[in-house]
Amino acid sequence: MSAIKGRNTKPELLxxxxxxxxxxxxxxxxxxxxxxxxxxxxxYRSVIFVNGCFWHGHEGCKYYVLPxxxxxxxxxxxxxxxxxxxxxQRKLASMGWHCITIWECQLKPKVREQTLExxxxxxxxxxxxxxxxxxxxxxxxxxxxxAESKVSYxxx
Ligand SMILES: [Zn+2]
Numbered sequence: 001m002s003a004i005k006g007r008n009t010k011p012e013l014l015x016x017x018x019x020x021x022x023x024x025x026x027x028x029x030x031x032x033x034x035x036x037x038x039x040x041x042x043x044y045r046s047v048i049f050v051n052g053c054f055w056h057g058h059e060g061c062k063y064y065v066l067p068x069x070x071x072x073x074x075x076x077x078x079x080x081x082x083x084x085x086x087x088x089q090r091k092l093a094s095m096g097w098h099c100i101t102i103w104e105c106q107l108k109p110k111v112r113e114q115t116l117e118x119x120x121x122x123x124x125x126x127x128x129x130x131x132x133x134x135x136x137x138x139x140x141x142x143x144x145x146x147a148e149s150k151v152s153y154x155x156x
Contacts, residue, residue, distance in 0.1 A: 011102075012039075012050040015038075015119070018116045018119075019116075019119075019120070022120055024120075024123070025043075026040055027039070027040040030047075033047065033092065034095075035049070035085070035088030035092065037092070037099075041123065044127050045096060045097055045098055045126065045130060046097065046098040046100055047099055047100070048100045048101075049085070050102050050107075051085075051104065053103055053104045055078070055081055056082065056085055056103075057079070057081060058103050058104075063104065063105050100119065100122060100123075102115065102119065
């Protein structure tokens with residue numbers, strides 16, 4: 001994806017600055033991962049793609065408008081990009097990563113705050129869910145109580 005997307009684009013910087021200010025730490029464009037996600041948050045098992053609405057063909061978005069000329073060329077090109085995005089996300093998911101896509105239009109001034117707050121919420125939710133699954137253990141207290149016999153009380 002890096003070939004069709006400039007590094008340090010403004011939308012990407014917005015996401016980075018916001019997450020950093022909230023205490024999140026991340027890697028950028030990890031070359032070992034499919035699709036070289038813009039941000040990699042290992043602690044949250046999450047990767048974030050900040051996608052331009054045109055290049056990645058954001059369905060139903062007013063910023064995804066094909067040029068009037070060479071329509072077929074552009075349509076094919078964007079379709080290929082979309083297929084590649086899908087394939088990369090499928091690979092990432094199979095490796096256990098949560099994939100989060102943020103669209104450029106979701107970072108326009110009017111909706112930016114809402115989008116970024118929702119992102120933080122999502123990341124915290126993922127983090128808690130991961131811990132809940134990993135740290136589940138049977139309740140030992142119940143087992144100990146069940147092992148107690150009446151006789152031991154009578155002898156006290
Ligand atoms: Zn869009």
